[in-house]
Amino acid sequence: MYFKSFFNQPLAQMSYLVGCQRTGEAIIIDPLRDLTPYIETAESENLAIKYVTETHIHADFASGLRETVSRLGAKAYVSGLGGDDWQYKEVEAERLSEGDVIEVGNVKLKVIHTPGHTPESISFLLTDNQSDIPMGLFTGDFIFAGDVGRPDLLETAAGIKNSTEIGAKEMFRSLKKTDELPDYIQIWPGHGAGSACGKSLGAVPMTTLGYERINNWAFQYADEAAFITALTSEQPEPPHYFKEMKRINRDGVAPYSEEKVMPLSALTDDMTIDLRTKEVFAENESKGINVPYNKKFLSFAGWYLDYTQPLQLIGNFEDVQQAADELKMIGFDNVAGYLPGNKVEGKAYNQIEAEDFKVLDKSELNILDVRTQKEWDAGHFDQAVHLHFGKLLTEEIPFNKEEEIYVHCQSGVRSAIAMSILENQGYTNTINIKGGYAAAK
Incomplete structure (x- = not known):
């Protein structure tokens, strides 16, 4: 058997290539749109990519499943579970159910339905025919190193009401399904640290089920209600593009192009x-x-x-x-x-050093805190108004455009984003606090 994992740093995303060296066949699991790394690896190992599958309809990146079918002629396997709203469109694929097996030469991938993150989510239990003992589990966004997949994205990102608690209950039951698997099972997750698909993902590329049973917070709950409360609290705010990913990956995306971006003589109003x-x-x-x-x-x-x-x-x-x-x-x-x-020919925007801000009488100041909810809850200026930096284009900014507004995040990066948005929306008297809350608190 041949096995290789691929990590995309900007997405904190893991994908996998598994092959049978005896028959020369290979399968990609959870591919990105750019197939180059998989093709190069397969050819270097004298393998042909014959199959492609994925663990669920992704919310954080555009899937390369259809690309693999159309460009490489691979056979696709997708989840047939989760109901009509979670069925793949515009792709010829075999629909998988609990207990189905994908055979890649002498390698077998057994389907386990593991809903919670999404209703259609499945995991693949890998066995090499050289042994009757399963080796590991491709978990997608089910089990991560140190975490499990969040159940709230269908509600917070895709707008499907009342789906968070349903997903949390399903996640609790899915975790119970792993009780029958041995501790030595390797866990090959769909994401690592940096992904917004969970709240405490570890940075290691793989783990074991036994290790997670001891160290992963999600395995410590015997009570369903307590688990649901823990799972649905303190999840990071999902970027707005997540809603588009569910639609794109379910309905289909245009073929991937490597065309270069050309320079403009001047910017338009776009x-x-x-x-x-x-x-x-x-x-x-x-x-x-x-x-x-x-x-x-x-x-x-x-x-x-x-x-x-x-x-x-x-x-x-x-x-x-x-x-x-x-x-x-x-x-x-x-x-x-x-x-x-x-x-670019522009002016400088107004800034204030953290030490100079500290001595100001804050009772009379307009302060805009653009950090996350978790950061805000951990501590903030009493006079501040909170509005997440990512929501400045979609939610009402609670100040008049002529008012003096001091803007800060935690360390200065996101407040710079906020300054650019505020200035372009006509707020003429904004001041960035250099170093952010960490320096000025």
């Missing part, structure tokens, strides 16, 4: 994201939303994308191409062009 660092942007504002291109780019940019409208970027050629490629990983292909950063 939405613009400025990829330059917050320090550069602070001294030379553009009309774009300042989401610097770094390892957190997708998790920040995903709050502001409109999948029905084109997008422009500001930055250097390399950053633009890499950012556009990452946007394709979440199904956004409509980058119309970019403006080189050296062509």
